[in-house]
Amino acid sequence: MKLQNIRILIKYYVGDISQHRDFLLIYLSGVLLSLFPVGWSGTGVTFFGFPLELYGNTREDSLLALLKEFCSWAWLFIAIFYLLPNLLQRLSESLSINNTLWIRLAPCSPYEVAISRALWVIIWAFVVGMFGIVWSLICGYFHQIAFSELLINVIGLVSHILLAGGLVLALDLGFFTGTLERNQVSFLALISPVILILFYWGIDKVLNEKYMKFFPYAVPFSDGLTDISYHFGVTALIGFCLLCIHIALKFRFSRVITNFEDGNNASNY
Amino acid sequence: MFIHSFIYRTMQIEHPLLELKDIVFSYTEINGKSRNKPLLEIDELILCPGDRIGVVGDNGSGKSTIVRIILGLQTPKGTVNLFGKRASWGNHYPQLGYIGDPSFCPGETGLPTGVSVSKLLDGFKAICNLEEKEYRDFEEGLGLNKFLNKNVSNLSNGERKKLMIFLALTKQPRLLIADEATDGLDDQSKAFMIEKLEMLLESSMLSLLWISHQYYEVARLTNTVYKLNEGKLISADQKRFDCEIHTYPEESICGTYKNLSSKGWLEIVSKIYGSPEISRFDIKGSRVSRNHQ
Numbered sequence: 001m002k003l004q005n006i007r008i009l010i011k012y013y014v015g016d017i018s019q020h021r022d023f024l025l026i027y028l029s030g031v032l033l034s035l036f037p038v039g040w041s042g043t044g045v046t047f048f049g050f051p052l053e054l055y056g057n058t059r060e061d062s063l064l065a066l067l068k069e070f071c072s073w074a075w076l077f078i079a080i081f082y083l084l085p086n087l088l089q090r091l092s093e094s095l096s097i098n099n100t101l102w103i104r105l106a107p108c109s110p111y112e113v114a115i116s117r118a119l120w121v122i123i124w125a126f127v128v129g130m131f132g133i134v135w136s137l138i139c140g141y142f143h144q145i146a147f148s149e150l151l152i153n154v155i156g157l158v159s160h161i162l163l164a165g166g167l168v169l170a171l172d173l174g175f176f177t178g179t180l181e182r183n184q185v186s187f188l189a190l191i192s193p194v195i196l197i198l199f200y201w202g203i204d205k206v207l208n209e210k211y212m213k214f215f216p217y218a219v220p221f222s223d224g225l226t227d228i229s230y231h232f233g234v235t236a237l238i239g240f241c242l243l244c245i246h247i248a249l250k251f252r253f254s255r256v257i258t259n260f261e262d263g264n265n266a267s268n269y
Numbered sequence: 270m271f272i273h274s275f276i277y278r279t280m281q282i283e284h285p286l287l288e289l290k291d292i293v294f295s296y297t298e299i300n301g302k303s304r305n306k307p308l309l310e311i312d313e314l315i316l317c318p319g320d321r322i323g324v325v326g327d328n329g330s331g332k333s334t335i336v337r338i339i340l341g342l343q344t345p346k347g348t349v350n351l352f353g354k355r356a357s358w359g360n361h362y363p364q365l366g367y368i369g370d371p372s373f374c375p376g377e378t379g380l381p382t383g384v385s386v387s388k389l390l391d392g393f394k395a396i397c398n399l400e401e402k403e404y405r406d407f408e409e410g411l412g413l414n415k416f417l418n419k420n421v422s423n424l425s426n427g428e429r430k431k432l433m434i435f436l437a438l439t440k441q442p443r444l445l446i447a448d449e450a451t452d453g454l455d456d457q458s459k460a461f462m463i464e465k466l467e468m469l470l471e472s473s474m475l476s477l478l479w480i481s482h483q484y485y486e487v488a489r490l491t492n493t494v495y496k497l498n499e500g501k502l503i504s505a506d507q508k509r510f511d512c513e514i515h516t517y518p519e520e521s522i523c524g525t526y527k528n529l530s531s532k533g534w535l536e537i538v539s540k541i542y543g544s545p546e547i548s549r550f551d552i553k554g555s556r557v558s559r560n561h562q
Contacts, residue, residue, distance in 0.1 A: 005396060012384075012392035090383060097342060099381040100358075102389075102436060106396045107363035174358055253359035256352045258286070258443060 001115075005108040009116035013094070014123055023082060031135055034070055035142050038063065060145050065223060067139055071132070071153040072220035075160070078128065079190060083161060087124050088186035091117065091168045097177055107255075114169075114250035118243040121165030125236075129158040152228060153220065159236035160218040164189040166242025172249075193218035193235055200231075284353040286444045286476050287316035287339065294331075294338060294345035309334055309345065309500045316444070321470065321477040323487030326497030332480045335497075336369055336448045339478075352444075366437030368430065369448030369480075380421050380429060387417040390435070397440045404439045410461040411435055426453035434462050441473065448480045460521035466490060467524075484533030488512075488526040510534075510554040516541060517549040528557050 037048045044051045045062040052066065093099055094117060103113055132154030140147025167189040176185050196217035204212055213227035216235040222228045292311040309331045316322055326332045337343045339351060341358035349356040352364065370379055381389060390413070394404065408414060411431040416424060424432065430453050437445060445466075451459045467490070469475050479490050487494055488509075495502040509528040514537060516523055522540050526533065541550050 008392060008395040011395075012388065015388070093382060096382070098379065101340070101367070101379050102381060102393070104361045105363065105365050105367055105436070106361070106393060107398075107440070108361065108396055110359055110361055250359070253357060253361070254354075255361040255363060256354045257362075257364055258284075258352045 001109065001112060005112045006116045006119070009103075009108065009113060010119055010123070013090075013116060013120045020086075026077075027131055027135075030070070030074055031138060034067055034135065034139050038066060038143065063143050063145050064149050067143075067145075067150055068153055068223060069221070071135075071150065071157075072222075075153060075157045075220040078157065079160065083124075083164065084186060084190050087121065087161070088164055088168055088189050089183070091121070091165060092176070092182040092186040092189075095168075095172045095176060096179075096182060109255045110250040110253040111247055114247045117169055118247055121162065121169070121239075121243060124165065125158045125161040128161060129154060132157060152232070153222070155229065155236070156218045156220065156222065156232045159232045159239060160193045162236045162239025163193045163216070163218065163242070164239070166239035166246070167192055169246035170242040170249075172246060196235075285315045285317045285350075286320075286352060287314070287478065288348065288350040289314040289335075289338070290348040292338065292345045292347040292349070294334065294343065296334075307500055309338075311335070311347075311500075311502050314495070314502060316476055316478055318443070318474050318476055320493065321479070321491040323491030323494040324478070324480045324497055324502070325482060325484055325487050325494060327482060330497045331500055332482070332497055333369065333448050336367075336446055336480060339446060340367065363440070364443040366440065366442030366445040367447075368433045368437045368450040369446070370429075380424075380432060382420075382422045384421055385417070386413065386419055386421055386424070386432060389421055389432075390417070393436055399439055403441075404435070407435050407439050407465070410465070411458055427455060427458070430454055431458055434458075438462075438465060438469065441469070442475065444476045444478070446478045446480075449482070450479070451481075451483075451486060456521045460523075463489065463521065463524065483536055484530050485522070485526060485536045486533075488529040488533045489524055492527055494528060494530075509557040511557055512552060512554040515551040516544075516547045518546060520544060520547060529554070 039046045039049075040059045040063065041051060044053060045059075045066050046052065047066070104110075133151065136147040136150040136154060139145070139150055168185055171185055171189075176182055194217070196215075197219050200212070200215045200217055203215075213230040214234050215231060216238050217231050218235045219225075225231075289311050290313050292309055292314075293307050294309040295307040314322070314335075324332055324335065334343065338345050338349055339356060341349075341351075341356045341360065351360075351362060354360070367379070393399075411434060413431060413435060416428050419428070421429075421432070430450065434450065437447075451462065454462065466477075470477065470490070477491060479487055481487050495504060509530050512526045512529045512534070514523055514526065520540075522537055526537075529537075541547055
């Protein structure tokens with residue numbers, strides 16, 4: 001395995017950070033919106049001076065509830081406008097004949113490509129997670145509230161990215177080569193972590209409650225749901241396992257080369 | 270080249286670069302059934318190091334399907350070995366160069382989508398560890414600089430072919446599979462590509478599977494020609510001449526043609542007559558007596 005090849009492929013897949021300048025601007029706007037317009041009037045939370053009700057009684061509860069809601073909206077926004085077109089659709093496109101043929105004829109191994117694709121997802125999750133942590137820290141410090149409470153939604157978004165990305169890559173079995181199928185796969189991967197909660201609600205009453213907290217799902221607007229850190233954690237773990245499965249499946253293929261000078265034919269690497 | 274080919278044929282006959290045996294293939298029709306008569310029925314096609322095989326055939330005769338089978342994009346009945354191993358869609362073949370359009374799905378081009386030409390080339394050069402002297406000539410000759418910032422998805426047919434030629438030839442492959450490789454190329458790029466390919470064929474043990482519907486092109490680059498007729502590979506017409514053609518001014522059709530058939534000859538003549546630039550042409554020819562099959 002050549003680390004150099006993986007590095008080159010990651011650079012090729014992830015691309016230039018300057019391409020995401022608009023995301024940085026939106027992120028900064030979001031951070032500013034979470035700071036200065038949000039306040040406490042003494043009786044309730046305010047946004048641009050307008051009192052907002054139904055956000056709890058104490059100062060900390062109210063601010064946390066409002067900021068968590070902001071984070072959930074950001075989660076939805078990132079999922080629809082960034083995760084789907086910039087990661088999931090591109091991941092599914094990377095399974096097409098267009099995108100596999102040229103790389104199959106380049107001097108790299110199938111598992112090197114698989115590792116770089118998996119790292120592509122992990123880098124995405126990591127970067128989004130870091131942005132989320134920075135937002136939580138800033139908000140926690142500015143509003144003097146527990147930032148760890150705000151991290152829950154960030155973990156949820158990270159687990160959403162890992163599971164959705166892992167699903168697309170794990171479905172790289174050579175069947176979904178058409179444009180329509182690839183789009184369907186990326187869309188299904190996007191909504192899967194969310195719709196899993198429907199299954200959870202469906203079997204919640206049937207199965208033992210002790211184990212149900214390990215049922216995977218990742219949904220925004222999760223206030224009121226219990227044990228969500230477990231649900232999000234298991235979701236991230238399953239996503240990570242799917243990425244590993246994608247890499248493992250590629251080990252059944254090989255890089256076929258022939259060395260005529262040595263008289264050896266068909267070596268595999 | 271013939272000597273090399275002979276040596277490898279006799280010494281390594283069990284491990285040719287490409288081996289198709291007892292191939293039977295047909296596409297599934299819209300109603301879900303296979304056609305009664307297979308599209309391809311190939312008893313044997315073996316390509317050893319140094320071999321240059323040409324396949325000619327009309328549109329829809331199954332030429333591109335052969336390539337798809339070799340690349341592992343279609344699975345036929347029979348044996349398909351590439352570099353001594355069973356061809357598979359998941360395997361990587363760094364010693365294989367491919368120019369063509371797999372047309373697996375409508376709109377699929379064999380080149381990645383959603384990236385710029387420069388980004389693709391940067392990635393490719395880095396992975397292949399190419400030095401500037403190895404590709405500079407190709408970049409200039411094919412005029413890649415003119416569309417470096419374009420998205421690969423928006424390239425014209427000719428630009429796409431130029432890019433594929435770059436990807437296929439700069440890495441100095443052992444085996445080149447070219448499927449209608451000059452289709453859509455301008456005259457200058459076509460001449461450059463053929464000249465480069467002839468140089469590679471002379472200087473390295475490059476083997477070639479050249480698939481085209483143009484007989485003269487196949488005669489120029491290959492020494493064994495098969496015709497794909499009703500799904501079967503048959504030895505092409507043996508009434509041939511080795512020809513040398515010069516035009517003034519020099520055009521892409523200038524060069525040496527081994528085993529030029531009457532069909533190829535007519536194609537060249539029509540090109541000469543069709544070009545308003547050509548003021549004179551010289552042709553020398555001698556009848557081919559050896560049996561190439």
